[in-house]
Amino acid sequence: MKYFRLAPIVLLAAGMALAQTPAAHTPDDSKPTPVAAIKSFDPSAIDKTADPCVDFYQYACGNWMKNNPVPADQVRWVRSFSQLVERNRYLLWEDLEAAAKDPKTPLQRQYGDFYAACMDTAAVDKAGLTPIEPAWEIIARLNDPKQIASVVSDLENHGAPDGFFDFGVAQDEKDSSRQIADLSQDGLSLPDRDYYIVDSEHFKQIRAEYIDHMKKMFTLAGDTADEAANEAAAVMKIETAMATASMSRTELRQPKNTYHIYTIAELDNLSPEFDWTTYFWSTGIGHFQTLNVETPEYFKALSGLIQSEPLASWKSYLRWHVLHGEAQYLPKAFYDANFDFFQRTLAGQKEPAPRWKICTSMTDRALGEAVGQDWVKQHFPPAAKDSTERLIAALEKSLNDDIKTLPWMSEDTKKAAEAKLAMMRQKVGYPDKWRDYSSIKVDRTELIENVEHAAVYQRNYNYAKLGKPVDEKEWGMTPPTVNAYYDPSFNDINFPAGILQPPFFDPNADPAVNFGGIGVVIGHEMTHGFDDQGSQFDGKGNLNDWWTAADHKAFNARSSCVADEYSGFVAAPAQGSAPAEHLNGRLTLGENTADNGGLRIAYTALEATLAEEGKSLEEKIDGYTEAQRYFLSFAQVWCQNQTDAVARQMILVDPHSPGRWRVDGTVQNFPAFAQAFGCKKGQPMYPVNSCRVW
Numbered sequence: 001m002k003y004f005r006l007a008p009i010v011l012l013a014a015g016m017a018l019a020q021t022p023a024a025h026t027p028d029d030s031k032p033t034p035v036a037a038i039k040s041f042d043p044s045a046i047d048k049t050a051d052p053c054v055d056f057y058q059y060a061c062g063n064w065m066k067n068n069p070v071p072a073d074q075v076r077w078v079r080s081f082s083q084l085v086e087r088n089r090y091l092l093w094e095d096l097e098a099a100a101k102d103p104k105t106p107l108q109r110q111y112g113d114f115y116a117a118c119m120d121t122a123a124v125d126k127a128g129l130t131p132i133e134p135a136w137e138i139i140a141r142l143n144d145p146k147q148i149a150s151v152v153s154d155l156e157n158h159g160a161p162d163g164f165f166d167f168g169v170a171q172d173e174k175d176s177s178r179q180i181a182d183l184s185q186d187g188l189s190l191p192d193r194d195y196y197i198v199d200s201e202h203f204k205q206i207r208a209e210y211i212d213h214m215k216k217m218f219t220l221a222g223d224t225a226d227e228a229a230n231e232a233a234a235v236m237k238i239e240t241a242m243a244t245a246s247m248s249r250t251e252l253r254q255p256k257n258t259y260h261i262y263t264i265a266e267l268d269n270l271s272p273e274f275d276w277t278t279y280f281w282s283t284g285i286g287h288f289q290t291l292n293v294e295t296p297e298y299f300k301a302l303s304g305l306i307q308s309e310p311l312a313s314w315k316s317y318l319r320w321h322v323l324h325g326e327a328q329y330l331p332k333a334f335y336d337a338n339f340d341f342f343q344r345t346l347a348g349q350k351e352p353a354p355r356w357k358i359c360t361s362m363t364d365r366a367l368g369e370a371v372g373q374d375w376v377k378q379h380f381p382p383a384a385k386d387s388t389e390r391l392i393a394a395l396e397k398s399l400n401d402d403i404k405t406l407p408w409m410s411e412d413t414k415k416a417a418e419a420k421l422a423m424m425r426q427k428v429g430y431p432d433k434w435r436d437y438s439s440i441k442v443d444r445t446e447l448i449e450n451v452e453h454a455a456v457y458q459r460n461y462n463y464a465k466l467g468k469p470v471d472e473k474e475w476g477m478t479p480p481t482v483n484a485y486y487d488p489s490f491n492d493i494n495f496p497a498g499i500l501q502p503p504f505f506d507p508n509a510d511p512a513v514n515f516g517g518i519g520v521v522i523g524h525e526m527t528h529g530f531d532d533q534g535s536q537f538d539g540k541g542n543l544n545d546w547w548t549a550a551d552h553k554a555f556n557a558r559s560s561c562v563a564d565e566y567s568g569f570v571a572a573p574a575q576g577s578a579p580a581e582h583l584n585g586r587l588t589l590g591e592n593t594a595d596n597g598g599l600r601i602a603y604t605a606l607e608a609t610l611a612e613e614g615k616s617l618e619e620k621i622d623g624y625t626e627a628q629r630y631f632l633s634f635a636q637v638w639c640q641n642q643t644d645a646v647a648r649q650m651i652l653v654d655p656h657s658p659g660r661w662r663v664d665g666t667v668q669n670f671p672a673f674a675q676a677f678g679c680k681k682g683q684p685m686y687p688v689n690s691c692r693v694w
């Protein structure tokens with residue numbers, strides 16, 4: 001169960017939020033060291049022995065990759081994102097540390113205490129499993145399968161994780177002014193359904209290790225070896241059945257696959273063994289008559305499973321989800337076991353990160369709009385907001401001109417596309433109005449209780465939207481986050497203060513560098529409104545076909561060109577017994593379309609901006625023309641190294657391509673790149689056939 005829910009938003013990059021970086025339980029005496037501002041364009045990153053027309057990514061990033069291996073406490077190290085995440089987190093840590101020692105306001109006392117409770121590992125170790133005992137007592141009371149629904153809602157009312165599914169309030173995709181109840185599959189512990197069902201040596205090995213991990217965790221929690229083995233087998237059987245009934249991530253990307261309005265009576269017919277009426281009533285969400293059941297097959301299968309699996313197995317499943325979901329807040333032995341499997345084995349992370357990092361991220365995740373208020377005062381001056389808004393206006397004009405001149409689109413569809421663009425809204429930096437967290441009880445010595453109180457707050461905040469008008473000013477990211485998103489139901493683009501910093505945006509850099517950095521990011525988010533998913537929504541954020549049949553056909557053919565292109569890229573080379581794996585061009589289609597559109601429209605916006613200033617793309621700084629600096633700045637956002645394990649995981653779960661293909665995949669579709677670097681037609685970065693949607 002996830003308590004914080006928005007419509008399916010599309011991000012700029014995966015795993016980059018401060019909140020998502022994994023870290024350690026172990027107290028660490030390595031004190032945080034200040035992280036300086038990140039350089040925007042960096043000539044020393046370039047590998048001059050590489051030919052930009054053959055492999056531009058290698059040229060732009062080769063030296064950086066050679067000199068910047070993945071740090072031991074990371075799984076992927078990206079020149080722009082990761083370094084800026086580290087800097088923002090360090091700056092946030094300064095605020096948290098000061099607030100924990102000497103709070104000046106009630107808000108600072110609240111987030112300072114939250115942070116302090118996380119840092120107090122002695123208290124965490126001393127508390128042992130006591131903080132999760134209330135959740136386990138709820139599960140122990142289960143003595144009839146009919147009670148599963150009320151046990152699940154009791155756990156959620158308590159702020160405890162339970163697996164099963166995701167339930168919350170979201171905008172109606174066909175009428176974005178309505179906020180309706182929404183139910184979706186979400187009962188697994190491994191990163192994707194493929195981990196349970198793909199028949200390969202690689203996944204068989206992971207499944208065996210997952211079972212060992214569960215046994216270890218249950219044993220640590222006090223089970224005998226036999227009990228632990230039985231519990232692990234029961235969980236594996238249930239999760240495998242859930243995985244088999246789950247929709248793939250690629251299928252989930254298609255809005256029509258996840259839109260099914262049901263009455264509660266119809267849901268009862270579909271999924272009779274789960275007592276939905278009791279569940280909805282007990283959550284306290286309030287009355288409703290219909291809801292969207294995103295994944296009906298999953299709920300049908302869930303009902304069958306409740307019938308076929310013994311009650312003891314369901315108790316094991318629930319106990320596992322509490323234990324697994326709370327592992328990172330439990331004593332060291334649990335934390336370490338969880339790290340060993342989920343981070344070391346599945347993602348290739350060598351060492352846990354120092355405690356201050358996890359506590360800073362955890363506080364941002366729980367109380368983001370409290371810590372963000374003080375953070376933006378220091379790190380996001382009004383001038384940065386003004387400059388970003390000017391850049392957005394330039395990009396918007398550029399996309400509008402691009403639509404007008406598209407060679408493949410009819411006049412009618414162009415008008416509809418322009419209308420949608422004109423209605424696209426933007427949010428920059430941080431919310432106008434901050435959420436009121438005063439009801440979240442925080443105690444300086446109770447980590448798990450604090451986390452659970454925050455989870456219940458987030459859930460109730462979401463539930464309170466049911467039937468209410470949409471709040472267009474609401475944010476789906478905390479201010480220090482290094483990311484951006486487009487929300488198809490809001491039809492808006494969003495840029496938190498955390499990304500409006502060097503190297504993405506540098507007030508001292510030349511225009512080419514900023515357009516190649518934050519300019520492409522803005523263009524990327526705008527293009528999401530017109531990718532294979534976003535293009536199905538209109539300017540009001542409703543699923544509504546505004547295309548002529550002929551334009552649809554042309555759009556689909558052009559999108560398929562992009563999908564096929566990226567499906568040809570190897571994202572994880574052969575390693576040991578593991579074979580080479582290609583990208584999934586359909587899973588990544590929206591992001592790749594946005595990358596291609598973003599690169600093109602930011603370039604034309606740069607051209608127009610330079611022309612206004614009486615400058616040209618041919619002007620040189622430090623030996624590179626403005627056009628070259630633009631492409632280099634873009635590419636250097638994505639310089640990265642990653643572990644083999646995470647590369648393989650990302651192919652399944654990440655809708656974004658890895659850095660190499662975000663760069664090489666896009667420049668080869670854009671002839672202006674070939675022009676800037678003097679490439680000859682037929683060279684890899686200037687192929688005879690290329691793809692273009694926008």
Ligand SMILES: [Zn+2]
Pocket residue numbers: 010011012013524525528591594
């Ligand atoms: Zn994106």
